[in-house]
Amino acid sequence: MSMHEQPTSFAFTPEYLAKANIIIARYPQGRQQSAVMPLLDLAQRQEGWVSTAAIETIAAMLDMAPIRVQEVATFYTMYNHQPMGKHHVQVCTNICCQLTGSDGIVDSLKFALGVEFGDTSKDGLFTLSEVECLGACANAPMMQIDDDYYEDLTPESARAIIDAFRQGQTPKPGPQNGRINSAPEGGPTTLTTLSFSSEKA
Amino acid sequence: MPKLTIDGREIEVEAGTTIIQAAELLGIEIPRFCYHERLAIAGNCRMCLVEVEKMPKPVASCAMPINEGMVVKTNTPTVKNARQGVMEFLLLNHPLDCPICDQGGECDLQDQAMAYGKDHSRCDEQKRAVDKKNFGPLIETAMTRCIQCTRCVRFANEIAGAPELGALGRGEHMEITTYLNQALDSELSGNLIDLCPVGALTNKPASFTYRSWELKSTESVDAMDALGSAIRIDTRGNQVIRILPRVNDDVNEEWLSDRSRFACDGLSLQRLDKPYVRRDGKLAATTWSDALSVLAAKVKSSMTGRMAFIAGDHSDAETLVAAKDLAAAMGTTHLDCRQDGAALEAGLRASYLFNSTIAGIEHADALLIVGSNPRIEAAVFNARVRKRWLTGKLKVAVIGPKVDLTYKYEWLGDNPSILADIAAGTHPFAATLKAAANPALILGQGAVARTDGSAVLGLARKVADTTGMVKDGWNGFNVLHTAASRVGALDLGFVPGTGGKNVAEIVAAAGKGELDVLFLLGADEIDISGLGSTFVVYIGSHGDFGAHRADVVLPGAAYTEKNATFVNTEGRVQRTRLATFPPGEAKEDWKVVAAVAEALGKALPYTTLSQVRERLSAVNPVFAQIDMVAPASWGTFGQDGSVLPQPLTSTIKTFYAVDPISRSSKTMAQCQAAFGEDQCQRKTGTHG
Ligand code: SF4
Ligand code: FES
Ligand code: FES
Numbered sequence: 050m051s052m053h054e055q056p057t058s059f060a061f062t063p064e065y066l067a068k069a070n071i072i073i074a075r076y077p078q079g080r081q082q083s084a085v086m087p088l089l090d091l092a093q094r095q096e097g098w099v100s101t102a103a104i105e106t107i108a109a110m111l112d113m114a115p116i117r118v119q120e121v122a123t124f125y126t127m128y129n130h131q132p133m134g135k136h137h138v139q140v141c142t143n144i145c146c147q148l149t150g151s152d153g154i155v156d157s158l159k160f161a162l163g164v165e166f167g168d169t170s171k172d173g174l175f176t177l178s179e180v181e182c183l184g185a186c187a188n189a190p191m192m193q194i195d196d197d198y199y200e201d202l203t204p205e206s207a208r209a210i211i212d213a214f215r216q217g218q219t220p221k222p223g224p225q226n227g228r229i230n231s232a233p234e235g236g237p238t239t240l241t242t243l244s245f246s247s248e249k250a
Numbered sequence: 251m252p253k254l255t256i257d258g259r260e261i262e263v264e265a266g267t268t269i270i271q272a273a274e275l276l277g278i279e280i281p282r283f284c285y286h287e288r289l290a291i292a293g294n295c296r297m298c299l300v301e302v303e304k305m306p307k308p309v310a311s312c313a314m315p316i317n318e319g320m321v322v323k324t325n326t327p328t329v330k331n332a333r334q335g336v337m338e339f340l341l342l343n344h345p346l347d348c349p350i351c352d353q354g355g356e357c358d359l360q361d362q363a364m365a366y367g368k369d370h371s372r373c374d375e376q377k378r379a380v381d382k383k384n385f386g387p388l389i390e391t392a393m394t395r396c397i398q399c400t401r402c403v404r405f406a407n408e409i410a411g412a413p414e415l416g417a418l419g420r421g422e423h424m425e426i427t428t429y430l431n432q433a434l435d436s437e438l439s440g441n442l443i444d445l446c447p448v449g450a451l452t453n454k455p456a457s458f459t460y461r462s463w464e465l466k467s468t469e470s471v472d473a474m475d476a477l478g479s480a481i482r483i484d485t486r487g488n489q490v491i492r493i494l495p496r497v498n499d500d501v502n503e504e505w506l507s508d509r510s511r512f513a514c515d516g517l518s519l520q521r522l523d524k525p526y527v528r529r530d531g532k533l534a535a536t537t538w539s540d541a542l543s544v545l546a547a548k549v550k551s552s553m554t555g556r557m558a559f560i561a562g563d564h565s566d567a568e569t570l571v572a573a574k575d576l577a578a579a580m581g582t583t584h585l586d587c588r589q590d591g592a593a594l595e596a597g598l599r600a601s602y603l604f605n606s607t608i609a610g611i612e613h614a615d616a617l618l619i620v621g622s623n624p625r626i627e628a629a630v631f632n633a634r635v636r637k638r639w640l641t642g643k644l645k646v647a648v649i650g651p652k653v654d655l656t657y658k659y660e661w662l663g664d665n666p667s668i669l670a671d672i673a674a675g676t677h678p679f680a681a682t683l684k685a686a687a688n689p690a691l692i693l694g695q696g697a698v699a700r701t702d703g704s705a706v707l708g709l710a711r712k713v714a715d716t717t718g719m720v721k722d723g724w725n726g727f728n729v730l731h732t733a734a735s736r737v738g739a740l741d742l743g744f745v746p747g748t749g750g751k752n753v754a755e756i757v758a759a760a761g762k763g764e765l766d767v768l769f770l771l772g773a774d775e776i777d778i779s780g781l782g783s784t785f786v787v788y789i790g791s792h793g794d795f796g797a798h799r800a801d802v803v804l805p806g807a808a809y810t811e812k813n814a815t816f817v818n819t820e821g822r823v824q825r826t827r828l829a830t831f832p833p834g835e836a837k838e839d840w841k842v843v844a845a846v847a848e849a850l851g852k853a854l855p856y857t858t859l860s861q862v863r864e865r866l867s868a869v870n871p872v873f874a875q876i877d878m879v880a881p882a883s884w885g886t887f888g889q890d891g892s893v894l895p896q897p898l899t900s901t902i903k904t905f906y907a908v909d910p911i912s913r914s915s916k917t918m919a920q921c922q923a924a925f926g927e928d929q930c931q932r933k934t935g936t937h938g
Contacts, residue, residue: 101430114413116429123418 053131059102065095069110081111085121089128097137098129126180134169134176136214138162139193142179145186150203154190155179157204161211174215187231188224197222201234254320269311269322270298278324281333281362283340283447284399285312288503290408295340295399297362299332300324308332330366337366343378343422344448345394352390353449355462359397380425386433387920388440388512390457396426396450402442409505411636411656412436426450433924437629437905440511444494444504453492455512455917460484460491468829469496471816473564473809474510474912476731477501477608477628478818481510483810483829490514490810490830500609500879501818507629508921509905509912514810516915520793522805523834533803538835542849545802548785549580549850552766558584558756561744562772562790563733563909566814566826568840568862569789569806570735570744571869572854573771576843579852583747584756584765587739589775590901591754592695593703594729596740599872599882601711603737604819605725606690607879612638614726616686618679619648620669620710622694623900625655626929627732628819632656645686647679650696650898653930664897666697666706673712683717690719690726695901698729701894708888720884727884731819732902734809738817741870760784769846770796771839772806774910789842791832792910804846805836808911812838813859815866815873822879823872905929 061069069088076083085107092103099122108115122128129137140158142151162170162177169176185191188200192207199210199222206225213220228234237243253262256273263272268291270280283295293313300311303321308329311322323329341363348354380393398417403426406415414429414436428434434442442451465484472479472493479502482494493514495506525541526533536544549557559577561570570587577585588594594602606614611634624632632655638644639657646659649668662668662679671677675684683689691713697706711727713719719726731737739745746752751759753776759765760781768781772790778799788800791808809816811832817823832838837845840862847854856862866873872880902908904927906918 114407114429116414116416119429120416120418124420 055101057102059092059096059100059106061091061106062095065091073110082113082117085111085113085118086125089118089122093128097133097135098131129176132169135174136194137176137178138211139178139180139183141181141183141185141189141191141193143182143186145182146190149189151190153204154192154202154207157207158192158211161208172215175211188228200224201226201228252316252318252320254316254318254322256322257324263316265316267316269300269302269309269314269316269320272316273300273311273322273324280311280324281366282312283358283362283397284401286401286404286445288409289401289404289445292400292404295397296336297333297340297366299329299336301326301329333366334368337363338368338372340397341367341371342373342375343394344397345377345379347395348449351392351395351449352452352457352460353395353446353462357449358447378422383425383427384431384433385428385442385451386435386439387917387924388454388508389434389442390452390454391450392452393425393427393450395448396446397448398424398426399447400426401445401447402426402451405438405442405445406434406436408640409441409633409637410436410438411633412439435925437507437509437626437929438505438633440508441495441505455515456492460486465491466829468810468827470810470826470829471824472502472506472510473566473734473816473826474513474909475507475628476734476736476819477631478734478816478822478824479506479510479630481506483514485829488830488833490517493810500607501820501822502630503634505630505633509629509908509918512917512921513906513912513915515917516792516911516913517808517810517830518833519916520910520914521833521836522791522793522797522803523832523836525805525835526797526800526803528801533797533800538804538845541802541804542845545787545846546849546851548801549767552785554581555584556764556766557582557769558751558759558765558767559744559769559771560585560589560753560756560773560776561587561735561739562589562770562774562796563735564791564809564911565735565739565771566809566812566816566839567738567742567823567866567873568814568838568859569771569843570739570742571862571866572840572843572847572856573769574742574744574869575854575865576847576850576852579847579854580850583750584759585744585750586746586753586756587736587744588699588753589733589773590695590699591703591752592699592736593707593888594698594736594740595887596743596745598885598887599741599821600725600727600884601707601887602729602731602740603821603882604692604728604730605720605882606688606728607820608634610724611635611690611728613724614638614686614688614690615643615645616683616689617644617646618672618683618689618691618713619646619650619655619659620691620693621650621666621697621706621898621900622692622730623651623653623655623696623902623930624692624694624730625653626902626905627694627900628730629905631730645682647682650694651900651930664899665895666702666709666893666898667895669706669709669713670893673709673716675716680713680717683713683719688724688726689717690728692728692730694730694898695732696899699901700896702891704889705891705893706888706898708890709893711886711888725881725884729819732908734816734818737819737821738815738823741817741821741872742866743869757781770800771843772796772910787846789839789846790910791836792914794910794913804842805832805834806839806842807832807836811836814838814840815863817872820879821872821882823876825876900930903928903930 191200201224298311299308301323480496480498524535714727774795906921
């Protein structure tokens with residue numbers, strides 16, 4: 050584990066604390082530890098990453114040893130252990146995405162952001178990560194930005210999405226090539242007599 | 251009880267038994283790394299694969315409970331193949347640096363690779379390398395060797411109650427580490443070294459100083475606390491290289507405290523290896539005959555009755571009986587073994603024994619700890635309390651220091667008067683004790699080593715009486731001793747005789763010039779500076795406080811250097827065995843006492859070890875019963891009287907420095923530097 054500069058303290062904001070308490074209350078007395086993952090997630094949503102101080106705060110809230118919380122936090126790759134840019138760009142380079150051109154997406158993102166994997170752009174807006182399959186292979190190549198999937202990318206559309214975020218907009222998630230969800234590109238090839246509701250519109 | 255067949259042999263076992271346990275009962279050996287009978291089952295190494303009929307794949311026998319009619323095979327080609335596969339994976343990232351690994355020669359991985367390893371590797375990828383981790387001054391780490399069995403993590407969590415170890419990351423990137431790479435703060439950390447099946451965790455103080463096959467092992471008994479843990483002393487030549495625990499389910503299971511394990515370098519430091527005599531204010535080395543004649547001259551010029559004996563915490567029974575006989579021959583009744591001033595009385599055995607027995611604490615369901623911090627006074631025993639507490643069947647309350655004991659307890663306060671309330675039934679915990687099937691209390695030396703110790707003792711007895719702690723088949727009144735010598739000394743009546751002075755009175759008399767000669771049998775914990783101009787004779791192993799004040803120093807043997815008898819806190823008579831010889835001209839202590847007696851013209855009537863031991867049994871028949879604990883009969887003891895409001899504390903502050911051996915040990919000094927001088931200050935954690 051590489052250690053980064055750690056804040057000396059962490060506290061949930063009142064809003065996040067309220068959410069945390071609702072989650073903790075879901076579990077029976079003595080089983081509060083079950084709330085560890087959602088609490089880590091809340092901490093990450095608040096700060097962008099999970100610091101040692103956050104781990105210790107959560108450990109105290111759930112009556113756990115800090116190392117137990119750290120084990121969970123390091124097991125799941127979705128928890129970040131270093132300060133992050135405002136947006137987390139995770140680009141898939143696993144097999145389906147690679148076959149459909151993720152190399153080009155990666156190049157385009159690196160160029161647009163001026164960073165390598167694992168780095169944060171100078172303006173502090175983006176951190177770029179390489180990830181394994183995110184389960185959206187049918188719409189490969191794809192990337193995840195924060196909580197949303199952007200699919201059926203081209204180097205150009207990937208670039209455009211970044212530009213939109215830079216301007217403070219949130220581009221529409223999902224396929225970027227006009228496709229509806231995971232429906233066949235260019236229209237149905239089987240069950241052609243079925244019609245999709247949105248096609249009527 | 252379900253029946254199953256393993257390798258064609260049928261066996262009936264209790265439901266819930268796992269296959270590996272059932273196989274063990276049949277004497278069928280199944281290789282394992284992560285499985286350990288005293289730890290929770292992890293089932294993560296897969297070395298224990300066996301074939302079970304009707305199951306599609308080999309199963310991990312350590313994690314598979316048996317079923318009626320199961321047919322298990324442990325020696326088929328499939329099993330061998332499967333295990334070879336597991337071994338190949340384990341070795342993928344293992345550095346194979348056995349020639350420079352301290353575990354070499356006693357490594358499970360090495361041994362099992364002999365049976366299941368391939369003679370070559372099919373892997374040409376890079377092996378992973380993992381940074382060393384900081385486990386503190388006692389444990390050396392080489393984490394590249396780790397096979398992630400998680401035994402160490404489970405031990406720290408479950409047994410030691412120090413949840414500071416964990417496995418971070420996952421898959422190939424998983425690393426075992428302490429929280430934030432801080433030293434592991436536990437009195438039981440050394441056991442990780444024994445548990446680690448590979449050379450990832452090894453003995454740091456002894457690093458690179460031995461190869462396991464060069465060592466000679468002697469089975470003995472520990473004397474660094476009053477538990478009498480079973481140990482194995484590994485020596486090379488006349489040097490103790492390391493001390494390891496042996497299994498003794500009645501006492502230490504298979505654990506050992508860090509002081510018992512790692513203070514062994516103190517056995518060769520600060521040693522008294524020649525007699526010394528003070529001349530012109532300075533101690534000068536001399537010969538035995540000179541030292542003894544100086545001593546004899548002094549004694550002859552002194553008056554009867556102006557001589558006293560104080561026994562230290564490491565005195566063995568042979569020495570004590572010899573000293574007691576010498577005192578009687580010299581006509582003095584000033585003798586005492588209670589350096590700390592504990593108000594325990596000799597005579598009624600139940601009044602100073604750990605009556606429930608150490609293992610018996612696993613039957614207790616309510617426990618009151620009084621004036622003790624068992625975590626540092628008897629670390630291995632404390633793990634036993636924790637074990638019982640983890641089952642959820644033990645309620646613990648403490649009157650005394652509020653410290654982290656590794657289990658949760660109700661802190662009742664530290665005023666001894668709470669005991670009176672419990673005895674009177676007015677305190678709520680009295681009801682808890684009364685409602686318990688097997689209530690128990692632990693009385694630490696901190697409760698009785700006070701001016702009102704006798705009254706506290708009396709109150710504790712009343713608590714035992716009024717809450718039903720003493721009944722048929724159960725006696726929950728427990729005195730937890732800290733000195734290995736204490737119970738044996740009380741058994742021998744090494745306490746002031748008629749008109750005799752106790753330790754405090756002896757020291758006071760010495761200060762006032764009312765004593766001519768004072769014999770210290772390894773007694774270093776008394777107020778040495780208050781001895782005035784009394785002629786002090788120190789018989790012991792180390793140049794500690796006592797020897798520095800002495801006028802004559804007679805070198806004795808440490809517990810690893812003699813065949814000696816100790817009685818543990820339960821009243822279990824056990825014998826140490828000589829592993830190395832005493833250094834230089836030092837001799838076994840009872841022989842020193844015998845030589846003194848002879849020089850004084852009062853030769854003792856025994857000259858051989860077996861004769862001394864006969865004398866021991868004659869003085870108290872318990873000494874004839876080796877390694878047994880007989881229930882002691884109950885009675886009335888302690889005094890009525892009011893107790894002082896002074897808070898009850900533990901008599902030990904620094905776990906790592908309690909006696910001459912640990913004070914001499916460099917390793918123990920490093921531990922103090924790392925963990926501080928006061929182990930009682932440890933915060934009461936939330937973990938548990
Ligand atoms: S350090 Fe040793 S005991 Fe701990 S997980 Fe690794 S191999 Fe197992
Ligand atoms: S391979 Fe990229 S989402 Fe599955
Ligand atoms: S011993 Fe069974 S899986 Fe490790």
